[in-house]
Amino acid sequence: MNMNKWLPIVFSSLFLLNACGGGSEKGGGVDKKNESTVTSAHRLLTQATFGATEAEIDRVVSMGEKAWIDEQFTKHSAYVSDSDGHKTHLERTIEIAELVEPSVTWSKDGIFGTGGGPIWHLRANQASAWLENALGHPTNTMHGSDQLRQRVAYALSQLMVVSMKDPRLYLRGESVAYYNDILAKNAFGSFRDLLGEVTRSATMGVYLTYQGNQKANPEKSTRPDENFAREVIQLFTVGLYELNIDGSANRDGNPNTYPDAGIHQVPTYTQEDVVELAKVMTGWDVKSNKYHFGYTSMGTGEYAAPMEFFPEYHEDEAAEGGDGYVTVLGNTFALNSGADGSGLDAALDVLFNHPNVAPFVSKHLITNLVTSNPSSAYVARVAKVFNDDGKGHRGYMKAVVRAVLTDPEARDRSQQGEGFGKVKEPFLVFTQLLRAFDVKPLEGWTGPAEPIRGDGSKSTVHGIYSYDSPGVHFGQGPLRSKSVFNHYMPDFVPNERYFSDNNLVAPEAQIQTDGNIINVHNTLANYLTEFERNKITKVRNKTMAEFSKRFQLYSSHGMVINYDRELAVFEEALDGDTDGDFKNMSNALDKINAVDALIAHLDKKMLGNTMSDEVREALRYYLVNSSNFSSSKKFDAALHLISDAVRFIATSSAYMVQQ
Amino acid sequence: MKNNNVKRRDFMKLLAGGGTAAALSSVGQLAVMSKASAADPGLPGYKALVCVFFLGGNDGFNMLIPSDASHADYAAIRAALAVKKNDLGLSSISSAMHNGTMGSGAANLYDVNKTQAKAYTKGFYDLSSKGMNIGVNGVMPEFAQLIHDNKLSVIANCGNMVAPVTRQEIKDGTAKLQLKLPLFLFAHNHQQRELQTGEAHRIGALGWAGKIADAWQGINNNSPIGLNISYSGNNRMLMGEKTSALVLSPGKPISFREMRPNTDSYNQERRALFQELIKIGKRASNFERLEATLLDRSQTNFEALATAWENNTIDYAAKGPYGEDLFSVPTPAQLSFNDKLSGAFIKRMDTVAKMVDMGAKDAFQTGNYQRQIFFVGVGGFDTHANQANSHSKLMRELSLGLWKFQKAMEELGHAEKVTTFSMSDFGRTLSVNAGLGTDHAWGSNHFVMGGAGSKTSGTLNGGKMFGTFPNLTPNGPDDYSDKGRMIPTTSQDQINASICEWFGVEQSLISELFPNLANFEKTQGDTKSAYLKDLFVS
Known part of the structure; x- marks a missing residue:
């Protein structure tokens, strides 16, 4: 490492850090008045949804938590009408199958697999439908709008467990979709x-x-x-x-x-x-x-x-x-x-x-x-x-x-005592991140060749999420546990003094094994850096269509996030405008300003304004000083800085727990 | 804030110019600090245990089948799932198996029109020449050959037990009254747990292998690659009070993305930040501290592992029985099965073989690498339906995986240093259910494998059957009630105690690990009289 390159920045920023008065204040841009309500709203959304978004945090703050919970109970569901466009999990699974492989006859009179088509693809289509309900859908906005119902259904799927991993259900994506409907339909009904x-x-x-x-x-x-x-x-x-x-x-x-x-x-x-x-x-x-x-x-x-x-x-x-x-x-x-x-x-x-x-x-x-x-x-x-x-x-x-x-x-x-909270499930960490950064289906991924059509042609798929191998990346997947005993045992006591001395459980920690932690980490780091729209279109200079077409039905890369909002927050603090030129990127003072604004923004959206001063300082130090963001292309450097900021918060112990 | 100035400056120094060397020394410190500095117990030589755990409850009575007149009782209750009384003639393929020229397809002695479900019941390999009135299921020729070669012994009708117990005591309620039955008998999770904690009488927290690691803190010269390693998730057996297992996936260890040590400054800066965030997390609240600890462990362990792994490649000269590369999975055409094998067990045994080799050679460069316990879980044994189709595949892969592992150990010169043994939730009902499967029961048959077949002192006494094969008649003297749930007559603890003794565990500790062992003493007050006599050659 070239010391000469680093020294001036190090000293100037050290000076600035000290000038901040020890860093005990929250970073810039946070509405101090709302701090506690933001934290509390974020907590509720982490408990009751598949992930908080900035807009939803603000809504909870303004309407109040009890009112938000009440509203969730009155949210429209897929189970009130057959004709209102709010599709059940099963209906949407079949619809997705028909969109992806239009020439296949999937079912006749409720019996699947009569047409000789690739019936096993229903497994991937069911995963796509599940993701719509968890992540929300950009055009059919009814899907995923009933977050609490879907989240409770997910909790019930870990009580009355069925699993796609079972050899008898492996080819029955439609059956597992139907089962998820039973859970979602009765989530607010009678046990x-x-x-x-x-x-x-x-x-x-x-x-x-x-x-x-x-x-x-x-x-x-x-x-x-x-x-x-x-x-x-x-x-x-x-x-x-x-x-x-x-x-x-x-x-x-x-x-x-x-x-x-x-x-x-x-x-x-x-x-x-x-x-x-x-x-x-x-x-x-x-x-x-x-x-x-x-x-x-x-x-x-x-x-x-x-x-x-x-x-x-x-x-x-x-x-x-x-x-x-x-x-x-x-x-x-x-x-x-x-x-x-x-x-x-x-x-x-x-x-x-x-x-x-x-x-x-x-x-x-x-x-x-x-x-x-x-x-x-x-x-x-x-x-x-x-x-x-x-x-x-x-x-x-x-x-x-x-x-x-x-x-x-x-x-x-x-x-809430000092033992309040829990370790997050790895797959929920993923849905939370995707929701926080405005996830959309990857547009234009490639459907499989359709044997029935026989001409080898493949459809180009729009508006559909794809993610079929959560087990490989997260050690778990919805409706895909290893056995009827769920992904982890409710009585798992981790090997850590506080837990073992007090006989406290941390069930989700059972799947946070040495090997799974590294898989989860790498999957998140990859997604948060490479599957971001600006990175693809402005840094890699590809059209979304070019980027998307190499991904296919079983690919685990059928979603794309964007840092549009983060780029705007960052540039506003950097340049005083959002014209996209990031002109002051090499001005240390402006950059520090922008880093502070970015961290404050991410603190609210990802951690509900609970980031510790120590974490803030470490992040700030890295983002201001690292040679990783020194590209002469100012936009590229800014985007790289933002994606690293998100990535290191996302893979930190603070984000991996819910408190 | 002020209190943390020193730590923050370390981080800054690292970011600012410490570079690679600083990053590396920080890892070393971390590893040492997290392990404290317990004294190495100083055991002689290198030894490893490999626990093969059949998750879900293995049907040991279709793995080993009565070959004498009592086969009629077995066939009556086993109905459609009964393995026929038909010796397939192992000796005709023995040398071919060793030479990797066993022949595929119809050349398999068990072949029935390439249908695994039919192969499953075609017949067995009679062990009467070894003095046992049992046969090995036809889909397990390698397993039978290992017995013939004195490299594997079987234990009849064993299971999770508190104390010896009779059918009469169960029927008249005294077994329950005198607390002689395991807690929550027939429930998967608790039977697994009791077997793994060595405490059938209660819901214990710590595993017996975890307790050994606690007693042997400092083992392997405080290496992060400690005593216990799981290739099947977090398991109770390896959980200690002060120690926990390394939990890995089979195959080559991967690295944290864009944070490899010893690479460019981009990686080093990220790495420094990641580790700084871990340090901060370790000072935070309880769940966050837990999570930071787990992240730290994972990174430390994987870096120790990855370096050793990359510097050690093994090319086996030995071939599998069909001439395939040693740890390749034979195809359905070779096996004359209609389905593929899962391959998960073979893949795990491949990785364990490499880890044993690295351990025995001290590839981790600890200066004194002595002991490893591997946990290899195999799923799919809860065969409630269509058992002939699924259990056949599980038994075929078990037989192949053990054979391959044993061949690897022999080639690498570690055969006498390793003992492989099986455990499972419970056995299965002898009676068959409507889905042509079997339900939860109790006693089952298990195995212990190791040594080089030489019967030299201190190695496995192979080619034997320990314990007593039960009377399989429903409502008979060994039935729990009327569905053919065998009451075991040998406790898993007796087997495990004998294996632990071979492994070098002190007798006083063995008594603590398996508190119910005292109930099996042949001479009261003599713990060793409860061990399986002569499981290892004295």
């Missing part, structure tokens, strides 16, 4: 409805292998599959051991008194409960199954639909000489009870009414949205709302979600 629709869905039926499950068959020496019976109790509703209303172990038989002395946990179910519930979970198959009961193959049934009940395959205990009644968690009911004779609703009612469900589901939502180690009182407050919303409704999700987000522990800094 019991949600449980019922999930259980009857072909998606869950296939994933936990009870699609085609049937009664004991002495000739074939088979008996009902126990897979779903166990996991629906253990993972989706009740959990392994009895809970108090605050989520602690119930040892005295009374869920309303806590904490209970002792160390043992009281199991909620036995192997016999599983065997009994497995009998209930028989007789279900996909609709329109062409061949025999339980047959699975492409083009032979409806996987984006509820399953159908076939009584002749339902357990009646005839083979074992039983009475046709089962006992699950102490409740006895007939295997053929209920309007459909399946016994299913009786079984789900037993699970739904178990006292564990309120703390189990409430704690899941709190830890997913707000904080990893909620106080006992916070969990209890939300769980009580689950048990009764004040109007006698149990499991009314709108009330539960409202209780999670409006709780003093979620909203009031003075109620």
Whole structure:
């Protein structure tokens, strides 16, 4: 490194840093009056959306947090009308498939894969539709406008887990899209409805292998599959051991008194409960199954639909000489009870009414949205709302979600202890960054060659996000977890003194492994530098069409951000105008001014004005002095400086956590 | 603000003109500081353990099948999933397997019209010549050959246990009353956890390998490449109180983008800022400090790893059984399967082989590199449906991966320094469900592999079956109830204790790692009497 080149700048800026009075003030450009409300608004948007934007922070500040939450509950959803342009996840998945590969016949009468097309592409199309709901869409603005609903659906996808990684769902993008609709549709509805629709869905039926499950068959020496019976109790509703209303172990038989002395946990179910519930979970198959009961193959049934009940395959205990009644968690009911004779609703009612469900589901939502180690009182407050919303409704999700987000522990800094907050999921870090920097679909990426058309031609795709390999880059992906146990365990205690000494969990830290951290870091650094519109068009001097066409359906590069706003903020402070010439870039004083304005702007938008003075100084020092921004092309130098500023905030520990 | 002046100046110095040399020395300090300076335990020689964990619960009773008259009981309960009583004749391909000329397609002894589901039940390799009344599934010829060559032993009907327990005690409730059953038996997550913590009776926090790392702090001369390395995510087994595992992806280690050490000033300036932000993060609030610690670890570890990796290339002379490059995955045509193998297990064992080689040679330049424990998780074992189609692939890849790894260790001269062993959540029901799969059960069969087949002192006693093969009849003496959930008769802790003893873990520590071991003592008060006698040649 050439010392001579550096010395003058170093000394002049050192002088200036000191002249700032020790740097204890916030940087320029921040409205001090609104500081606390910006921080609080940013916190809410981080908890309740896929990422804060500058405009939305300002809106929350002006309308108030409770009003914003109320507004979210009244946002238009895809589930009120078939003809209003607000498409469901499934509709949009199919529409995207048709746009990308127009010559393929994707489905006929609800059955996919009959036309012989590349049915596995639906997986990528489902990912595109998911991204529209998370990121928002520039032209069809209804998609992604219901952020809280979509965010809660994502939290529910980590409770009642299905995964595209399962070999049986790998080719069923339409089924996973349909499943996400169940979660989003019921996100503000009844938990019991949600449980019922999930259980009857072909998606869950296939994933936990009870699609085609049937009664004991002495000739074939088979008996009902126990897979779903166990996991629906253990993972989706009740959990392994009895809970108090605050989520602690119930040892005295009374869920309303806590904490209970002792160390043992009281199991909620036995192997016999599983065997009994497995009998209930028989007789279900996909609709329109062409061949025999339980047959699975492409083009032979409806996987984006509820399953159908076939009584002749339902357990009646005839083979074992039983009475046709089962006992699950102490409740006895007939295997053929209920309007459909399946016994299913009786079984789900037993699970739904178990006292564990309120703390189990409430704690899941709190830890997913707000904080990893909620106080006992916070969990209890939300769980009580689950048990009764004040109007006698149990499991009314709108009330539960409202209780999670409006709780003093979620909203009031003075109620949040030093352990408040959580590690962000890597994939949510990505969506937050994309939203903060005005993400748009990459225009003009290349669709696959369509075998059906046969002429090798490929479509040019507009208005559609593409990102199909989150697992490789982030170690996780929505609706793509490694197993039914989700991406990470709720009880993960990281190896760090504060956490291990106090037995505090940081579940998301489980996937922050040495290897995954480097993958995430490099993916973010790459995206924030190379997939920015000004970099492509003005530095690389390519048209967007030229840049985009090399990316294809399975490419993980189907989004583009822009630093238009950052360039304007920077130049305004640098030159006093925004004409794009960045004429004062080599004037040290003007540059420092501009760096300060940029950092203040990014602090608000990315960190909700919580950047520490130390971080600000380090960043400022680097941005002012580094030789990385010394290009004689002033625009290029300014853009490079901005993208490095964003990148180093984004990959810092401050951005990787939510507090 | 004022308190931080000194640290800030360091950063400035670095940015301003310290350049590459300063950046590098800062890394060195970081590594030393984060590890403190515990004394190296000074163990003799180099040894490694490789834990192959079948995630989801492996069906060990279709991996090893009864080959005597009791096959009839097995076939009755296993119905459509029963492996036929049909010795496929391993000896006819033994030398070809070793020479890499085993022949593909229909030349596979298990071939049934290139259909893996049918191959799965075609037959087995009878081990009666080794004094065992069992056979190895036909899709696992290499596994059978490893037993024949005395490089692998099997353990019958073992699992997660608190204490020996009988069907009668389970039926009459005394097992529950006397707390003789593992907590949350049959639940994946807790059975994995109890096996990994060595504490079937409670939900423990720390893994037994993590506790060894705690006791051996300073191991490998305080290298950032410490005792425990996972190639399958953050796992309980490797989690210590004072130590944590290196968690990696298989294959070549990558670098932090545009921040490689020892490169140009552009990289060095970014690197200096990144590390300064980490230092600041480590002084911040709890979650932020955690995150900064994780970033720091990742960067330090990857830089230590990348340098060693790039300086060590291995070209194996040995070939796989089909003549493929040693760690290549054979094609479906070679295997006479209809589907591809996932290859994830083989890829991990390839990386572990290289890491063992680097460890044994001290490629990390620590001056005293002694011990490694690798965790290799393999997914897909929760075979609730269509098991013949999926378990066949898992067993085929297991057999190939173990064979390839053993060949690599022999070629590199490390075979006697490495012990590879299996664990899994639980076994699976002998009875079959409506989806032609199996459900969660308890006891299963496992293996231990290592040594060079020479039976020299201090190496694996290969070619044996330890433990007792159970009576597979439903409602029979070894059934938990009536679905063929075998009650194990050997505890996984007994196996692990024996392996730990070989690894050099002090007996007093072994008793702490596996507190339930005392319940398995043949002579009360004698911990060693609970070990698997003669698992290693004395």
